[in-house]
Amino acid sequence: MTVPIDQHTELKQDVTFRIFRFNPQVDSKPYFDDYTIPVERGITVLRSLNYIKEHIDASISFRAFCQAGICGSCGMRINGLSQLACTTQVWEVLAKSREPALIKVEPLRNLPLIKDLIVDMDPLVDKMKHYSNWVDSTMPESSMGKKEFLISEEEFLRYDKATDCILCASCVSECTILRANKEYVSPAVLLKSYRMNVDSRDALHALRLAELVKDHGVWDCTHCYRCQESCVKSIPIMDAIHGIREEAITLRGLKDTSGSKHAEAFMSDIEKKGKLVEATLPIRTNGVLWTLQNLLPMAVKMIMKHRTPPPPPLVKSSKGIKVFRELFREMTEHVKQDHKSHKK
Amino acid sequence: MRFERMKPFDIVIVGGGGAGLYAAMEAMKTNPSLNIAVLSKVYPNRSHTSAAQGGANAALGNKAKDDTVEMHIFDTIKGSDYLADQDAVDVLCSEAPKIIRELENMGTPWSRMDDNTIAQRPFGGAGRPRCCYCADKTGHTILQTLYEQCLKKGVIFFNEYFALNLSVKGSRSRGLVAINMKTGRLEAFPARTVILATGGYAKMYWNRSSNAAGNTGDGQALAYRAGIPMKDMEFVQFHPTGLRKSGLLVTEGARGEGGYLINKNGERFMARYAKEKMELGPRDLVSRSLETEILEGRGFDSPAGKYLHLDLTHLGADLIKSRLPQIREMCMQFEGVDPIEEPIPVRPTAHYSMGGIDTDNLTRTVMSGVYAAGECACVSVHGANRLGGNSLLDILVFGRIAGHTAAEEAGRFEPGNISEAELKLNTDEIRGSMHSSGHYERYGELREELGQTLALNVGIFREASLLKKGMQDIAELRERFKRVRVFDTSDVFNTNLLQVLELRNMLDLAETVAAGAFAREESRGSHTRVDFPVRDDAKWHKHTLATMVKGDVSLGEKPVTMGRYELQERTY
Numbered sequence: 001m002t003v004p005i006d007q008h009t010e011l012k013q014d015v016t017f018r019i020f021r022f023n024p025q026v027d028s029k030p031y032f033d034d035y036t037i038p039v040e041r042g043i044t045v046l047r048s049l050n051y052i053k054e055h056i057d058a059s060i061s062f063r064a065f066c067q068a069g070i071c072g073s074c075g076m077r078i079n080g081l082s083q084l085a086c087t088t089q090v091w092e093v094l095a096k097s098r099e100p101a102l103i104k105v106e107p108l109r110n111l112p113l114i115k116d117l118i119v120d121m122d123p124l125v126d127k128m129k130h131y132s133n134w135v136d137s138t139m140p141e142s143s144m145g146k147k148e149f150l151i152s153e154e155e156f157l158r159y160d161k162a163t164d165c166i167l168c169a170s171c172v173s174e175c176t177i178l179r180a181n182k183e184y185v186s187p188a189v190l191l192k193s194y195r196m197n198v199d200s201r202d203a204l205h206a207l208r209l210a211e212l213v214k215d216h217g218v219w220d221c222t223h224c225y226r227c228q229e230s231c232v233k234s235i236p237i238m239d240a241i242h243g244i245r246e247e248a249i250t251l252r253g254l255k256d257t258s259g260s261k262h263a264e265a266f267m268s269d270i271e272k273k274g275k276l277v278e279a280t281l282p283i284r285t286n287g288v289l290w291t292l293q294n295l296l297p298m299a300v301k302m303i304m305k306h307r308t309p310p311p312p313p314l315v316k317s318s319k320g321i322k323v324f325r326e327l328f329r330e331m332t333e334h335v336k337q338d339h340k341s342h343k344k
Numbered sequence: 345m346r347f348e349r350m351k352p353f354d355i356v357i358v359g360g361g362g363a364g365l366y367a368a369m370e371a372m373k374t375n376p377s378l379n380i381a382v383l384s385k386v387y388p389n390r391s392h393t394s395a396a397q398g399g400a401n402a403a404l405g406n407k408a409k410d411d412t413v414e415m416h417i418f419d420t421i422k423g424s425d426y427l428a429d430q431d432a433v434d435v436l437c438s439e440a441p442k443i444i445r446e447l448e449n450m451g452t453p454w455s456r457m458d459d460n461t462i463a464q465r466p467f468g469g470a471g472r473p474r475c476c477y478c479a480d481k482t483g484h485t486i487l488q489t490l491y492e493q494c495l496k497k498g499v500i501f502f503n504e505y506f507a508l509n510l511s512v513k514g515s516r517s518r519g520l521v522a523i524n525m526k527t528g529r530l531e532a533f534p535a536r537t538v539i540l541a542t543g544g545y546a547k548m549y550w551n552r553s554s555n556a557a558g559n560t561g562d563g564q565a566l567a568y569r570a571g572i573p574m575k576d577m578e579f580v581q582f583h584p585t586g587l588r589k590s591g592l593l594v595t596e597g598a599r600g601e602g603g604y605l606i607n608k609n610g611e612r613f614m615a616r617y618a619k620e621k622m623e624l625g626p627r628d629l630v631s632r633s634l635e636t637e638i639l640e641g642r643g644f645d646s647p648a649g650k651y652l653h654l655d656l657t658h659l660g661a662d663l664i665k666s667r668l669p670q671i672r673e674m675c676m677q678f679e680g681v682d683p684i685e686e687p688i689p690v691r692p693t694a695h696y697s698m699g700g701i702d703t704d705n706l707t708r709t710v711m712s713g714v715y716a717a718g719e720c721a722c723v724s725v726h727g728a729n730r731l732g733g734n735s736l737l738d739i740l741v742f743g744r745i746a747g748h749t750a751a752e753e754a755g756r757f758e759p760g761n762i763s764e765a766e767l768k769l770n771t772d773e774i775r776g777s778m779h780s781s782g783h784y785e786r787y788g789e790l791r792e793e794l795g796q797t798l799a800l801n802v803g804i805f806r807e808a809s810l811l812k813k814g815m816q817d818i819a820e821l822r823e824r825f826k827r828v829r830v831f832d833t834s835d836v837f838n839t840n841l842l843q844v845l846e847l848r849n850m851l852d853l854a855e856t857v858a859a860g861a862f863a864r865e866e867s868r869g870s871h872t873r874v875d876f877p878v879r880d881d882a883k884w885h886k887h888t889l890a891t892m893v894k895g896d897v898s899l900g901e902k903p904v905t906m907g908r909y910e911l912q913e914r915t916y
Contacts, residue, residue: 023834023836024836025835025836026834042589042680044678053839053840054787054788055788058830059831059832059834059840061837061838061839062839063386063839064557065390065392065556065557065558066390066392066394066395066556067556067557067590067592068395068592068674069674069677070394070395070484070670071386071389071390071391071392071394071395071556072389072390073386087677087678089677114836115834115836115837116837118837120526121387121503122503125387125495129495132496133492133495134451134492134493134496135450135451135489135492137449137450137451139449141373144446144449145442145443145445145449146442146445148404148448148461148462149448149449150459150460150461151456152456152460153455153458153460156454156455156456159453160453160479163453163478163481163484163485163488164481166389166394166484167387199451199453201449201451202451
């Protein structure tokens with residue numbers, strides 16, 4: 001082996017870091033400060049921030065601890081995307097940057113701001129507590145330590161990826177539901193809940209699930225996949241969310257909550273017509289009374305603006321619906337088979 | 345700067361890593377009526393326990409049916425170069441199977457064998473494959489489990505609090521004073537008992553260290569300043585395989601899975617140093633072997649320094665992806681190297697502190713009401729050199745014992761009490777550094793110089809004249825620190841102030857490391873004196889004790905507790 005890697009390290013480039021600043025004691029609102037430093041290839045955003053703090057402005061505040069991508073402290077938004085500063089290479093960010101030689105650094109979203117790049121993690125911890133994000137062992141405390149549970153590799157693999165989560169809150173920051181509703185359970189807590197629910201040592205499945213299907217829970221997710229795309233550990237978070245939903249339907253039935261009813265309505269529309277029958281969706285999801293109470297004013301507005309969706313009889317099936325139904329049935333059959341083999 | 349007084353606690357635990365969390369859980373189990381708090385500099389799930397990749401040793405006999413606790417004990421004592429206290433090692437190894445099973449019962453996701461029992465793999469210096477693991481994220485998953493269980497039990501956490509000083513009256517502690525980082529306020533924590541569980545001090549080597557930025561020996565420094573002796577501080581473990589640029593660790597598991605160490609001549613050079621065990625020799629020996637290869641000109645050259653190769657390419661993509669996924673990711677992120685395709689550039693890096701707060705087997709220190717556990721403490725189970733897989737075990741076993749002992753003994757001590765005047769003293773101390781005028785010193789420069797002098801003069805190979813230079817440098821740095829300036833004068837989350845306080849801790853402890861290394865005129869375990877190349881049992885089969893007297897280090901000693909195993913030459 002020769003040393004090709006290091007021949008590049010001599011290359012340097014001036015990079016401007018536009019850093020979000022806010023000190024609650026003196027600032028009425030946040031602002032940005034620019035710092036320009038020379039950065040060589042191979043340097044991470046965290047090392048750049050450390051350099052700026054040490055040599056230019058000691059008052060810049062951010063969290064950092066392990067510097068190795070395992071503690072999850074240095075989550076922040078780098079050019080708009082939530083990620084870990086310690087594993088993010090400056091040059092790689094620049095390659096995708098819209099403005100040349102500029103990197104914008106901001107705190108995570110959807111958590112209360114404390115100072116500069118530091119946000120309050122307590123709301124996340126509170127949610128972990130609310131949704132019992134722990135294994136409540138089927139073994140009584142007094143008999144612990146004597147013998148192992150026998151766990152198959154297959155079961156281990158079911159929660160292996162989920163236990164990679166370092167609670168960096170990048171997914172929390174990217175979540176579109178949380179932006180609208182701070183009480184929403186959040187992707188990280190759904191992932192952890194799923195991890196507990198597929199663990200055979202846990203005795204709390206049913207109770208945890210009962211909490212998850214309530215308002216602000218698992219049915220509020222809109223499948224935007226932002227959490228999964230931004231996960232710094234590449235965890236398939238959406239699989240976990242789907243996993244919880246599937247378990248909810250299996251154990252609690254389709255008529256359980258508005259969430260599951262909504263899913264059922266979706267399924268049956270797609271199966272019948274290949275598209276949604278929007279006019280009756282709220283009724284089928286939340287019932288007539290709720291719809292009248294909550295959506296009547298909006299319905300009136302929609303009528304005034306001629307924006308009402310067509311009534312059910314007027315919703316025509318999509319083109320090629322017969323072939324589609326065939327495919328739909330086949331897929332449903334596959335999913336059922338998969339479930340059966342999983343259960344074994 | 346304002347301050348606040350908390351209601352008195354029965355137990356205040358400083359540190360939210362493996363040892364602190366286990367202590368909290370066990371204390372609550374032992375006596376649920378106690379009032380217990382955990383103070384942590386970071387959110388507990390951020391603690392450095394998460395960085396331990398390899399695993400934890402326990403003679404479960406899942407992989408090697410003939411493994412026994414007795415063999416684990418012998419390996420540990422031999423690994424320690426006979427400096428470990430044998431009664432303490434007995435406790436560590438006999439408790440091991442129970443504690444691993446207990447974690448398993450609470451939900452730790454261990455990797456599994458074909459027969460569905462907890463998986464085990466070979467580790468350096470161990471006679472049998474007894475290292476239990478979860479892929480290469482063992483510490484992370486243990487920490488998650490403990491944190492989850494603490495949340496379940498309703499442990500009271502004070503997150504992002506930095507412990508400043510113990511409050512001492514006579515020979516006992518009355519609690520401690522800490523800064524609430526979120527507000528910048530000083531808060532008094534009166535307590536009957538205090539458990540220190542703040543981790544190690546190897547970050548004082550800074551760039552030549554694999555440790556988290558915060559592994560600055562806070563608990564040790566706090567105890568040291570309160571007059572509690574530090575034991576065997578000269579023993580700092582250098583991990584053989586740190587990444588060349590960042591110092592980050594490539595777990596011993598990579599060699600456990602079959603990785604080779606290769607020099608620039610393409611030789612598996614470990615054949616020269618440990619014929620039988622090769623790459624799986626104990627850490628001190630492997631680190632010295634790498635350093636020797638580099639010193640004798642058989643290392644690769646690069647602007648980032650000389651290095652050697654850890655070659656995993658022959659293991660194949662499947663094994664690397666399934667058993668060492670994090671290592672692969674790390675090599676790509678921090679070194680730009682994919683271990684499936686090419687060898688990993690490595691060199692030794694300061695990694696673990698064997699030394700720490702002197703405790704007995706029940707984690708008690710000489711100060712009544714003060715306990716210490718984990719890397720922060722020195723029981724001693726690691727002696728002159730820790731075996732891989734024994735550090736996670738140490739924090740679990742002794743964290744648990746600390747929690748249990750403190751819970752049992754808390755009732756014996758009076759409720760803690762911290763006076764207004766004492767809080768004021770702490771406040772003034774901090775305010776002084778924040779508003780110093782005239783000539784001042786910069787934090788970054790002092791820290792950089794400390795790391796440099798330690799790596800150069802108190803590193804893997806040591807010698808009297810180098811150590812003297814190191815001691816001089818540290819003394820000067822401690823003097824210059826008195827004029828250090830905190831540039832950030834804000835109250836809320838003043839990380840600049842935190843850095844300066846951490847530097848003070850590292851400086852105080854660095855003096856004990858260098859002094860111990862200078863005094864110990866022999867080579868044992870991780871401590872290698874070029875001018876005294878052999879182990880000298882007649883003069884030095886004993887622990888060193890470093891105590892602060894009038895602000896400076898004063899050295900004493902303590903005998904090693906022997907047991908079934910007589911002193912032997914240590915070969916692999």
